[in-house]
Amino acid sequence: MSSNAKQPEAEFQDTPHDREELGFATRTIHHGFDPAAFSNAVQPPVFLTSTYGFASVAANEAEAALGGRLYAREHNPTTEILERRLANIEGAEAGLVVASGMAAFGALTLSLLSQGDELIVHRTLYSNTVAMVEQALPRFGIKVVPVDLAEPANLDAAITERTRLVYFETPVNPLSAVLDIAAITERAHAHGVQVAVDSTFASPALQRPIEHGADIVLHSLTKYINGHGDALSGALLGDAETLHKLHETGLRYITGAAISPLASFLILRGLKTLTLRMERHSASALAVARMLEEHPAVAWVSYPFLDSHPGHAIARKQMSNGSGMLAFGLHAGFEGARRMMDRLGLITRAVSLGDADSLICHPASLTRARQPIRKDAHMVEGVGEDLIRLSVGLENQEDVIADLRQAIEAS
Secondary structure (H helix, E strand, C coil): CCHHHHHHHHHCCCCHHHCCCCCHHHHHHHCCCCHHHHCCCCCCCCCCCCECCCCCHHHHHHHHHCCCCCECCCCCHHHHHHHHHHHHHHCCCEEEEECCHHHHHHHHHHHHCCCCCEEEEECCCCHHHHHHHHHHHHHCCCEEEEECCCCCCHHHHHCCCCEEEEEEECCCCCCCCCCCHHHHHHHHHHCCCEEEEECCCCCCCCCCHHHHCCCEEEEECCCCCCCCCCCCCEEEEECHHHHHHHHHHHHHHHCCCCCCHHHHHHHHHHHCCHHHHHHHHHHHHHHHHHHHHHCCCEEEEECCCCCCCCCHHHHHHHCCCCCCEEEEEECCHHHHHHHHHHCCCCCEECCCCCCCCCEEECHHHHHHHHCCCCCCCCCCCCCCCCCEEEECCCCCHHHHHHHHHHHHHHC
């Protein structure tokens, strides 16, 4: 094989920055990239190429035989740096980065499940994941079994000889409920079933499900890992064998959902400040949650690091901090939520989460708005019409609190 064909392999040999004894924040900045291999550029270059050339036919054949770089849907140097770095900080052997969080879920399920297989999911999931498991997967003969995984023992009755995967989020979108990763995984593994955890609400800075027994971790990189609201992406992280299958089937020919190299660059940039951002998000969200809990107009608050949270002990066990996500409801219910949100001056009314900006949404209003064009639109189980989801950003916490307070009291 020519030197040209060997070059990608040489770029990704271990670097001085890849030592495991380095701290988490250091690895978010340095792991998987050696400037010396890229003309000493301090920032990873953006490789805007759709294909790769070769010095000879033999070199092309050799690269193909080794599964190397032929086409940019499957391989891109910028994206590969991101995959290596994410796998490292998550404690995984390998990673796959794709175009969105939903692309990651699609690649996961359509690569690992076949007709006749069964997938167990927690009864509450992100709304578009709900659409996938209710509408898309059954079309392909995959049975989806919703289970209340807040009680891990419920798995024992739900798992059958056809169960191939257990999937859940923690913290759960949009309730900020917390599920016990270790307890669920222990029961699933006792039946020989793999476990995949969506850890988007926490990020690897606060929670690493593989350390608690999970096999695969999913992230919407759009959220906290990128952190700036300017790029879409998703990631799957786990053992090398499973990730190879997800790459060679899910990305290569099932979804083809390749991420833009520029998006990979933006997420690498955002990743460098993840530790600092999650500390700030968490501190501010806890202060906001405490204010809301004490306010007479607020009926309930769900935030993992509040002592009143039902999953507080589990959150303390598997998370190093509470993240920036919380949910709450007003005594005034559905209409009160709408009035309060319209009076906000600083916090942005928007979907998504994990941005530097504080973002707030009212799922029940969105669901009602969608129903004329999406007849199947409905609230996910456990989500009431009063629920307000708040992603606390990086503003001064007293400004966020003041905006919420005036909006609640004026309504």
